[in-house]
Amino acid sequence: MTLELINYKKTQQIAYISLNRPEKRNALNHQLVSELKETLDIIENDHTVKAVILKGEGKAFCAGADLAYIQDLQNFSYEENLEDSNHLKELFLKIYYYPKIIIASIQGAAIAGGCGLATVCDFAFAESGAKFSYSEVKIGFIPAIVSIFLVRKIGEGRAKQLLLSGQVISAQKALDYGLINGITSAEQLEEEVFDFAQKLITETSLQAKADTKHLIASTWHLPLEEAMNLAVVSNAKARSNEDCKKGIAAFLNKEKIEW
Structure with a gap:
């Protein structure tokens, strides 16, 4: 280019x-x-x-x-x-x-x-x-x-x-x-x-920021119940992300997280 x-x-x-x-x-x-x-x-x-x-x-x-x-x-x-x-x-x-x-x-x-x-x-x-x-x-x-x-x-x-x-x-x-x-x-x-x-x-996960941005952009216009349902799905999916596993492990072990 x-x-x-x-x-x-x-x-x-x-x-x-x-x-x-x-x-x-x-x-x-x-x-x-x-x-x-x-x-x-x-x-x-x-x-x-x-x-x-x-x-x-x-x-x-x-x-x-x-x-x-x-x-x-x-x-x-x-x-x-x-x-x-x-x-x-x-x-x-x-x-x-x-x-x-x-x-x-x-x-x-x-x-x-x-x-x-x-x-x-x-x-x-x-x-x-x-x-x-x-x-x-x-x-x-x-x-x-x-x-x-x-x-x-x-x-x-x-x-x-x-x-x-x-x-x-x-x-x-x-x-x-x-x-x-x-x-x-x-x-x-x-x-x-x-x-x-x-x-x-x-100090913050790239994947978590991307997922949070997407959630905000995708739910602002939805009815409350529908927005909450989408938030629940996002919450559940985030728990299996590598960044989440890494972050929780570091937190529990009192280690500094390297993003």
């Missing part, structure tokens, strides 16, 4: 995916979304990787859709726009259901689709000066795809406040709303995110 708009590297069981269009503030277009999907496919099958950090090169995390790309969409047929929308939907679903933890590392702006990208990650950390906005309504567009995930993440009331106003919020407000998980200085952001990822890798 040839990557033109993505930088990708691995270090200490962590895969770094960097949006690499700094001159466009890492704005999304069809090619960038394609390269993100392809890179995630490769990492999913790489057993040396246990966590993923998603970031942007330059001064911004991601400024949403590329202006030239938006202009091109004006000439698309309904069928072409439907196909293009599905392209982004597939990326968001891939991240949401991804079996490995994905952490967004956010500097500068996360706007529109860029804010959506951060929303679907499992965790997100931002430098203190970062700004967030679902700004689509300000140009007569709708934040359709991300709305499904945002309501689930922070609740309908706050999601409406952000999606219907298009307001720009600070990193502190994003933290207060539950949109992100932590704030640090710009100088410390990379180190803080790395340390968090390493802590997840060394």
Whole structure:
């Protein structure tokens, strides 16, 4: 695979995916979304990787859709726009259901689709000066795809406040709303995110995290009894997993667990 708009590297069981269009503030277009999907496919099958950090090169995390790309969409047929929308939907679903933890590392702006990208990650950390906005309504567009995930993440009331106003919020407000998980200085952001990822890798089971993510994603919309039945099945299956056997044995023997 040839990557033109993505930088990708691995270090200490962590895969770094960097949006690499700094001159466009890492704005999304069809090619960038394609390269993100392809890179995630490769990492999913790489057993040396246990966590993923998603970031942007330059001064911004991601400024949403590329202006030239938006202009091109004006000439698309309904069928072409439907196909293009599905392209982004597939990326968001891939991240949401991804079996490995994905952490967004956010500097500068996360706007529109860029804010959506951060929303679907499992965790997100931002430098203190970062700004967030679902700004689509300000140009007569709708934040359709991300709305499904945002309501689930922070609740309908706050999601409406952000999606219907298009307001720009600070990193502190994003933290207060539950949109992100932590704030640090710009100088410390990379180190803080790395340390968090390493802590997840060394202290928790990869299989258990993957199964827990799948359970959460699969049960939120179900009636209580049906969700509980699925949880019971997941609980029973987990007991025969090698990670579970290893973890329980280490716990009973008072040994340090090496994940």
